[in-house]
Amino acid sequence: MSLGRREFIKAAALSAASASIATQSSSLSASSTVSLPVVEEPPKIPGVKWDKAPCRFCGTGCHVMVGVENDKVVAIAGDQKAAVNKGLLCVKGYHVGSILYGIDRLTTPLLRNQKTNELEPISWDNAIDIAAKRIMQAPERFAFYGSGQWTIPEGYAAQKFMKGGLANNHIDPNARLCMASAVTGFLSTYGVDEPASCYDDLDHADVVILWGNNPAEMHPVLFSRIVDRRSKGETVKLIDIGTRITRTSEQSDHVMLMNPHTDLAIANCIIQQLISSDRYDKEFAEKHCNFRQDSDPAGLFGAPMSFDAYVKEIKKYTPEYVEKISGVSASDLRLLGELFADPSKKIVSLWCMGMNQHTAGTAINNLVHGVHLISGHWGKPGDGPQSLTGQPSACGTVREVGTLAHALPGGRIVKKKEHREQCEKLWNLPENRINSKPGYHTVKMFEQFCTPAATGGDIDCMFVQVTNPGQSLPNTHKLFKAKSKLKEKFLIVAEVYPNATTTLADLVLPAAMWVEKNGIFGNSERRTQQWFRQVNPPGEARDDCWMTIAIAHRLMELGHPGMKDRDGNFIFRVNDDDGNEVPAWKWEHYYDINVDRALFSEYRQFTFLKHKDVAPYDELVKSRGMRWPVIKDENGNWRETRWRFVEGADKYVEKGKGFQFYHSTTKDDKAQVWWRPYADPPEMPDNEYPFWLCTGRVLEHWHTGTMTRRVKQLAQAMPHTYLEMNASDAARIGVGQGDQVIVESRRGSLKLPVWIDGRGRPPKGSVFVPFFDELNQINDVTLHAYDPFSKQPDYKKCAVRILPVNSRKEL
Amino acid sequence: MPVSGLNITITDKPHITSKLLENISRDPSFEIGLHEGNHLAVVLETNDAQQDKHKHRWLSQLPGVIHIDVVFIYFDEHGEYLSDSIGTCENMA
Numbered sequence: 001m002s003l004g005r006r007e008f009i010k011a012a013a014l015s016a017a018s019a020s021i022a023t024q025s026s027s028l029s030a031s032s033t034v035s036l037p038v039v040e041e042p043p044k045i046p047g048v049k050w051d052k053a054p055c056r057f058c059g060t061g062c063h064v065m066v067g068v069e070n071d072k073v074v075a076i077a078g079d080q081k082a083a084v085n086k087g088l089l090c091v092k093g094y095h096v097g098s099i100l101y102g103i104d105r106l107t108t109p110l111l112r113n114q115k116t117n118e119l120e121p122i123s124w125d126n127a128i129d130i131a132a133k134r135i136m137q138a139p140e141r142f143a144f145y146g147s148g149q150w151t152i153p154e155g156y157a158a159q160k161f162m163k164g165g166l167a168n169n170h171i172d173p174n175a176r177l178c179m180a181s182a183v184t185g186f187l188s189t190y191g192v193d194e195p196a197s198c199y200d201d202l203d204h205a206d207v208v209i210l211w212g213n214n215p216a217e218m219h220p221v222l223f224s225r226i227v228d229r230r231s232k233g234e235t236v237k238l239i240d241i242g243t244r245i246t247r248t249s250e251q252s253d254h255v256m257l258m259n260p261h262t263d264l265a266i267a268n269c270i271i272q273q274l275i276s277s278d279r280y281d282k283e284f285a286e287k288h289c290n291f292r293q294d295s296d297p298a299g300l301f302g303a304p305m306s307f308d309a310y311v312k313e314i315k316k317y318t319p320e321y322v323e324k325i326s327g328v329s330a331s332d333l334r335l336l337g338e339l340f341a342d343p344s345k346k347i348v349s350l351w352c353m354g355m356n357q358h359t360a361g362t363a364i365n366n367l368v369h370g371v372h373l374i375s376g377h378w379g380k381p382g383d384g385p386q387s388l389t390g391q392p393s394a395c396g397t398v399r400e401v402g403t404l405a406h407a408l409p410g411g412r413i414v415k416k417k418e419h420r421e422q423c424e425k426l427w428n429l430p431e432n433r434i435n436s437k438p439g440y441h442t443v444k445m446f447e448q449f450c451t452p453a454a455t456g457g458d459i460d461c462m463f464v465q466v467t468n469p470g471q472s473l474p475n476t477h478k479l480f481k482a483k484s485k486l487k488e489k490f491l492i493v494a495e496v497y498p499n500a501t502t503t504l505a506d507l508v509l510p511a512a513m514w515v516e517k518n519g520i521f522g523n524s525e526r527r528t529q530q531w532f533r534q535v536n537p538p539g540e541a542r543d544d545c546w547m548t549i550a551i552a553h554r555l556m557e558l559g560h561p562g563m564k565d566r567d568g569n570f571i572f573r574v575n576d577d578d579g580n581e582v583p584a585w586k587w588e589h590y591y592d593i594n595v596d597r598a599l600f601s602e603y604r605q606f607t608f609l610k611h612k613d614v615a616p617y618d619e620l621v622k623s624r625g626m627r628w629p630v631i632k633d634e635n636g637n638w639r640e641t642r643w644r645f646v647e648g649a650d651k652y653v654e655k656g657k658g659f660q661f662y663h664s665t666t667k668d669d670k671a672q673v674w675w676r677p678y679a680d681p682p683e684m685p686d687n688e689y690p691f692w693l694c695t696g697r698v699l700e701h702w703h704t705g706t707m708t709r710r711v712k713q714l715a716q717a718m719p720h721t722y723l724e725m726n727a728s729d730a731a732r733i734g735v736g737q738g739d740q741v742i743v744e745s746r747r748g749s750l751k752l753p754v755w756i757d758g759r760g761r762p763p764k765g766s767v768f769v770p771f772f773d774e775l776n777q778i779n780d781v782t783l784h785a786y787d788p789f790s791k792q793p794d795y796k797k798c799a800v801r802i803l804p805v806n807s808r809k810e811l
Numbered sequence: 812m813p814v815s816g817l818n819i820t821i822t823d824k825p826h827i828t829s830k831l832l833e834n835i836s837r838d839p840s841f842e843i844g845l846h847e848g849n850h851l852a853v854v855l856e857t858n859d860a861q862q863d864k865h866k867h868r869w870l871s872q873l874p875g876v877i878h879i880d881v882v883f884i885y886f887d888e889h890g891e892y893l894s895d896s897i898g899t900c901e902n903m904a
Contacts, residue, residue, distance in 0.1 A: 006814075009885045010842065010854050013816030016883035017852035018845035020818045043883065067885070077816070078882040088818065088880040097886060224820075227878050231820045231849040713860045 005046065009075075012043030016077045020087035042067070042077055052079055052624065053531035054521050055093045056514045057702040059148070059389030060084060060219050061523025062093055063624045066515055071535050073097035073515065082624040084199060084527065090220035092702055095711045099514070100535070102710025106495055106502075106510035107539025114487075119508060124540060124587065128547075130507055132554035134461045134490050139166045139560065141460040143445050147174035147467035148391030148398050151519035152528070153599040154545040155397035157572065158465070159409060161552050162439075164427045165562040165571050169414055169439030170459065172405045174467040175391060175398040176442040177474075180790035181356040182387040183399055185365020188292075188300050188789070189373075189672050192411060192610050192663035193399050196644035197348075197384040198525040198627060202226055204382025205348040207237045207339055211263060211368060212354015212796070216247040217699040219352070219388055227251065239336070241266065241328075242354065243694055243796070244724070244768055245761040254332065257763050260692050260797040262326035264360055265678040266333065267367035269322040272314045273337030274375055281343065281376025285673070288659050289373050292672040300362070300789050301665050305675055313675050325678060340375040346382035347372070352390060353696065357795040361787040363676035370673040379646045379659055389524045390703070396522015396529075400612060401603065405439035410606030414438055426605055428565040441791040443784055446473055449489060450482035463492040463551075465511070465544045470500030471704040471777055474793045475747050475784040480504070494544050499706045500774055511544055512537035513707075518596040520620065526641075528614050529625035533591070545599070546590045553585035574598045610663060611652045615640075681797055682785045685765065689745060689799035691729075692766040695778050696795075698759070705772035721773035723752040725802070726764045730756050735804045742803040743769065748780035751805060767802065771795075813863045816883030819851045822875040831875035840866055849877075 042050035042065040049069070055062045063082030067075030076097045078087035085093075109127035110119035122130075135142045144162050146155060150173070162171040186193045202208070202225045215223040229236050240252040241263065249255045258266060274280040291310045295303040319330035319337070326333075339345055349372065355364045365387070372378045372385045389395055402409050412419035420434040440448060440459070446469065451457030473479045483489055483504050493505035496513045516537040520530045537543075549572045556563035556570055565571055574582050574593055582593045597617045607614045607628070615623070615630035619638045627640040631651045643649040645661050653660040661671045685692055700718040701708040708714045723743055725735075735741055738753050752769065762768050769778040783798035821828055835841045835853065840862075844852035855870075857863040871879055 006856075009814050010856060013814050013854045013883045013885065014842065014844040014852060015816075017816035017818050017854065020816075020880070020882040021845050021847050021850040021852055045885075073886075075883070075885040077884075078880075087882050089882060091881065094815070094881040094884040097884075221880075224878055224880055228820060228849075231823070231877055233823070713864060716860070717864060 008045050012045050016043050016087070019080050020078055045075065048075060051532060051534050053515050053534070054392060054523070054529040054625070055089070056096050056099065056392060056707070057092050058219060059391055059394050059524040060221055061392065061521065061525070061527055061529055061625065062089060062221050063529070064089060064093060064096060066097065066534055068534050073100060073535060079624060084523070084625070085221045088221050088224055091699060092708060092714065093221070095708075095714055096514070098711040099707040100516065102497055104497055104710075105538050105541070106497060106508060107541055108510060109540070110508040112506045119505070124542070127507060127509060128550045128554050131463070131492050132551050132558060134492070135166070135551070136555060136558050136560060138460055140168055141458055142166065142168060143170035143440065143449065143459045143462045145172060145174075145442070145445065145462060145464045145467065145469060146403055148178065148389065148394030149174075149466040150397045150403065150544070151393060151596070152396045152401055152522060152603065153518075153520060153596045154465070154548070155393070155401045155403045156409065156599050156603045157545050157548045159401055159403050160427060160571060161548050163408060163414065163434055164423065164429055165552060165555075166560075167433055167435045167562055169405055169435050169437065170445060171403055171439060172442045172445055173398045173403050174442070174469065174472060175394045176404065176792060177357070177472060177795075178353065178390045179356050179387070179394050180404075180792040181358060181361025181365055181787050184300055184362040184787070184790040185369065185387075188302065188362065188665070188674065189366055189369040190645070190661050190663060191665040194395060194526055194612070195386050195524065196379065196646075197386045198642045199225070200642055201348045201382045201384060201386060203229070204346055205236060206345045206382065207239065207347045209239045209347060209349045210241065210248060210252070211349055211351040212242050213350050213352050213388070214242070214246040214248045214696070215350060215388070216251065218390070218697055220699065222388070223248065243692070243766060244763065247759065254335065256328045256332045259325070259327045260694070260766070261358070261360070261681040262678065263355065263364050264367060264676060265317060265322045265325045266328060266336070267364065267371050268314055268317040268676070268678065269319060269333050270336050270340055270371050271374055272317040273319070273334065274341055275311055275314065277337075277341065279341035280374045284376040284378065285374050288661065288670055289673045290666050290668070290670045291675065293675040298788060302674065310673070310675050313677070340371060340377060343376060346380065347377045348382060349385045350388060352388040354796060356792060358792075359681055359785050359787055359794045360676070360679070361792050361794075362789040363674070366674035367676050369671070373671055373673050379643060381643070387524070390697075392523070393521035395524055395526065396520065400522055400607065400614075405441050405445070408434070409603060410608070410612065411610035412606070422609070423606070426602075427571065428567065430566045433562065442473070443479065443786055443791060443793060446479040450479060450486065452486055453488055457486075460488065461490045461492070463494070464501055465494040465547070468499045468501045468704040468706055470503060471771070471774060471779060473784075474779055474782040474795060476777060476779045477748050479784060494547055496541070497706050497710060499704065500777065509547055510539065510541040511547075512541045516541070517543045517545075518594065520596060520600055523625065526627045527625035528620055528628060530617065530620035542587055543590065545595060546584070546587060549595075550585045550587070681794065683783055683798050685799045689801045690765070691800050691802055693743065693745065693781065693798050693800040694762070694766065694768045694796050695771050695782060696768065698770045698772060701770070701772035703772070705774060709772070709774070721752060721770045721776045721778065722755040722758070723802070724758055724760045724762050724768040725754050725756055726762055726766070727756050728764055730754060733802060733804055740805040742805060743767065743778075743781060743800050744803060745781045745783070745798055745800045747783070750776055750778060750781055752776060767800065813857055813860060814885040815855045815863070815881050817853045817855060818880040818882050819853055819870070819876055820849055820878040820880070821851050822877060823849055824875070827875040831873055834873055835870070838866075
């Protein structure tokens with residue numbers, strides 16, 4: 001590279017860094033006197049073209065500027081125009097461009113040869129034909145499994161294909177394993193899903209409580225907003241309630257290590273203190289809350305409860321009582337009670353998998369909402385509960401498009417006749433096309449797929465897109481690896497790299513990823529984010545959305561009646577500006593028209609019922625995402641909403657109401673405060689399996705590592721998984737730093753090196769293992785017990801034993 | 812040769828800050844830019860990914876460095892990387 005070009009690049013890097021400082025200084029600190037100009041244009045490098053895109057990884061929804069030269073991503077810069085990240089990126093984000101260029105990208109369709117068991121190249125025509133014919137054999141025994149990595153149009157197409165086309169509800173996403181309990185928590189509390197608050201709260205809060213949450217590693221850009229405020233001398237108290245010391249704990253003012261599962265007791269204890277000291281927000285509670293308890297039989301929306309009955313039940317959750325259950329000292333529990341009793345403090349609660357991957361996930365979600373509601377710490381800037389997501393479009397694609405076994409687009413459900421009718425009308429389908437019976441949720445879907453047909457396994461064929469269940473499902477011996485012995489089952493996998501799931505695939509479809517295709521994501525704060533294709537995918541890799549449309553069209557050719565609407569048109573018909581049909585099912589014509597725009601515009605009509613009005617596609621093109629509901633004002637401008645249910649911030653709240661939960665399950669504009677008692681989890685340590693096992697992510701790797709392990713810098717920084725152990729436990733069982741141990745549960749075992757006092761530090765009796773490592777899959781060990789309402793499994797606690805082995809591995 | 816633009820959150824203690832700036836400016840891999848309040852703009856230019864990683868680690872451990880945000884990165888060459896421990900390729904054609 002010439003010196004001149006090098007200097008250009010360095011100047012661009014310096015300009016980007018300086019601009020990010022200017023952006024932070026001008027937007028984050030109200031008291032700052034800095035008046036530096038905010039540089040909003042991307043760095044100028046000769047030959048490099050820049051365009052926006054949201055990051056491909058977590059649910060934060062940072063925007064990056066992507067620099068492209070000669071059809072290749074060559075540079076990444078934080079996007080100064082993006083309100084989410086204000087030009088900043090985490091270590092994964094700035095390597096996001098490299099995920100496209102791992103040496104083993106899948107570039108051609110592959111079919112497993114039944115004789116040799118090898119995957120062999122085939123043509124796309126053949127691949128689509130094989131997939132369609134397998135589905136056609138028994139459409140009702142087919143299942144579609146996706147994730148919050150589906151773009152909104154991809155998820156919408158999959159949803160329409162299954163529920164509107166095949167009349168089959170066996171569609172579910174990996175997000176079931178991530179945030180389904182947050183969904184049921186929001187639904188049963190407010191009557192409608194998704195956070196009412198937004199990231200702006202982090203710029204206003206006096207106290208941030210982290211409930212089993214490690215944002216320093218998992219959502220680092222959000223965490224840096226807090227760090228930045230503190231570095232400027234603002235007081236932001238951080239309270240970490242968790243089961244191990246993390247990088248977040250190291251920067252927290254108070255670390256409250258709790259016994260696993262006892263967050264339920266802690267939340268109840270906070271409420272108990274507020275009520276017993278008569279310092280709850282009586283006005284807010286009376287005007288805006290009802291009380292609720294489990295019904296018999298149990299149901300998501302429960303049964304009414306009087307305030308007196310609630311007080312009677314919660315009475316025993318004193319700090320002393322809860323100290324015994326949780327291990328958190330009574331004085332720390334009192335500190336929490338005092339904070340919530342103080343109306344002058346602004347308090348944000350943050351959570352993600354720690355509360356959601358929980359056999360009582362719905363309950364703990366209800367309780368944290370309840371703590372905020374009854375204390376009145378709700379709905380003001382910097383004052384409210386905010387759940388986070390782990391996938392880039394868990395909210396946009398899964399929760400809003402409704403790619404769940406029981407759901408329909410826009411907050412509708414298959415069980416409700418009027419919802420089915422609305423969808424049939426919008427999709428122009430014959431009456432009663434949509435099946436009223438919910439399909440299988442994730443665990444059940446894979447259980448049925450991995451059970452022989454002869455013994456009741458009624459899923460024969462499965463299509464997996466944009467996720468890696470072979471590694472991410474719990475108890476993988478039972479829920480995934482058992483497929484290897486079932487020759488009658490057919491697994492179709494669309495993927496970008498070989499991974500644990502393609503290992504058992506019968507048909508592999510090479511997929512385009514991120515800026516190799518058009519896309520739209522929806523992040524954790526209701527922000528819908530659009531981007532355009534910027535480079536071509538390698539070889540014959542193609543868009544997931546195209547695959548769905550192509551298979552649907554082939555099914556129509558094979559005579560499947562569901563692939564036509566009531567007028568006899570293909571259900572995915574897209575027209576050009578003159579009204580002529582564009583054959584989007586043919587790859588060579590797929591980009592003749594913007595299929596994303598067509599699908600999103602169709603989907604947008606579904607979003608009004610639950611007041612989740614997404615912006616028109618063309619408005620999203622102009623923005624760095626917009627938070628719904630997006631409403632056109634009297635001047636014709638599209639306005640986003642920062643705080644839902646709050647008068648003045650949410651246009652759907654009636655004047656004079658103050659707060660209005662307008663989708664209340666009790667139809668009285670009130671939210672529900674739930675009575676959710678503490679109960680032991682289904683599996684706890686005992687003499688045979690004496691340790692708690694918790695699993696999770698690390699900073700360098702995203703999810704199962706399929707993408708990040710192809711990035712040299714990230715893979716070298718964290719090459720393999722490990723077992724975090726407390727020093728005293730290690731001494732007791734006679735293992736030292738780097739020694740190999742076997743971690744074993746009732747379901748499986750795994751050999752790992754021990755890391756003592758490493759990045760994370762579990763307390764005595766507890767170990768932690770990250771799940772990113774394909775060759776050391778901790779999900780062979782985890783439990784698949786799940787929450788009764790959300791059906792989300794608990795990856796955060798099961799019982800294991802640790803057995804020393806006589807070998808050592810470098811950490 | 813990776814080039815990255817860094818936004819470093821630094822301490823507000825002047826005596827530590829001046830020592831920190833001295834430390835960074837002594838290393839030719841770094842070029843210091845805007846210093847405003849608790850933030851410092853820096854460019855890091857290294858020969859390869861390994862050196863890049865080592866420099867980042869060194870920087871993050873300097874007294875006075877609170878947090879490093881990377882806001883720009885240019886890749887001379889992409890990794891075209893396959894971790895030694897990625898094992899499913901033998902199943903592929």
